[in-house]
Amino acid sequence: MGEFIRVNIDPERCLGAKECGKCIQVCPVNIFAPRGADCPHALDENEDECTLCDLCLAECETNAITIHKLYEE
């Protein structure tokens, strides 16, 4: 788990890596990793590299992704 950033993907909303997978494609720091055809998962070791560019948020059609700045909570 990241020390500063936590990226959550709601599996109920996510269309899955096979049908969508746009978050994997757009993330410049490789936070998202495929898990077969299912919902991608955020790599613990990469979460703190998140640049807060919001490309994944913009691409996700179902608003399945939330990004938490842990240092603000």
Place this chain on the structure above:
Amino acid sequence: MRLLEYESKEILKEKGIPTPFGRVISAIEKAPPFPVPCVLKAQVPAGARQKAGGVVIALNNEEFQYKTAQMLSGTVRGYRVNKILVEERIDVLEEFYMGIIYDTVAKSPVAIFSPQGGIDIEKLAQERPESVHKRHFSVRHGLLEYEAREIISLAGVGGKRLVALSNILALLASIFLENDATVAEINPVAQTRKGTVMALDCRLEIDDDALYRHTDIQRKSRDPDRTEGGREKSSFEEKAAEIDGLDQRGVAGRLIEFDGNLGLIIGGGGASLTAFDAVKRYGGRPANYCEIGGNPSVLKTKELTKHILSKPGVEKIAVIMNVVSNTRVDLMARGVIKGILETGRRPSETVAVFRVPGAWEKEGFKILSRYGVEYCDRTVSIDEAARRAVEKLGGSHPNRK
């Protein structure tokens, strides 16, 4: 990259600039390649070699053997001597200075000439500015011979010497431009008693960023004796270089090891040098010098922080950069704090000062506040940040202000 004297002279010779007859040796020989007396010149990429015993005269064959052996077994200005340029001794009547440098303020190359050669030109320019003559010239057209003649003529040199010297100065300017040099200097250029004008010494420094355009010179840069000053990288420095290679993002790991108690995570071009010097000026003892910048990944900054803190004797770290636009403050803060936490220390007690203002600083300062780390914005100078860091480690040196 600074070329060795004999390498620079090869370039001069190709251009037709006369130099003394000489040969490079790398082992002890019984006799010089021409009759004594001769001059032995240590081939190291450093100036002021004569003062350091790197230029000596051999009056006979015994002296030649003895002095060659002595030179090849020693160091000059920190560099191991592997090659000696043996040159004929020139009977000098008069010495001059000429050089081409790039004026970063005028954004133009500038030719410099002085009728007083063989001396420190910077010192001369300060003490007797009237004896140093300069002229800027275009990178497109180079220094035309009539322009070179004007500079030398203004210095009070006339006759045949004027023609010979202006020809050499114009050729030196073309060498400067063709080789992407940052410095091209002949000091001294001498008039001999036989009436010829020749380059007795030469310094050529090539812009590192342009080396790819000069593959023959680039190959020479890999010579470890030239780049490392005869000193091998310590395992601490090797490890830092490995960290820098973890990914392609930014720089975090060009490090030089020292033996102090204050770890430095510093960067920003000249800002890292400024910060290092300021720490020293206030009586601090740096554990390292390093360069960080270009927006390194959190991973690299974290690993570098851990690495510096792993060095025995390091009590605190100072994180100092100039106002950064191409490095994100929040990502720097994340890396530094994560590194500290992974060593089991407290960020608030480990960071002596965090002075990285610039892009995303509000976000960065939020992170630092969260962990109780004291930070500075751009209203605090690099010098003041260094002073505060030294003070945190037990106060400034009593003789420093």
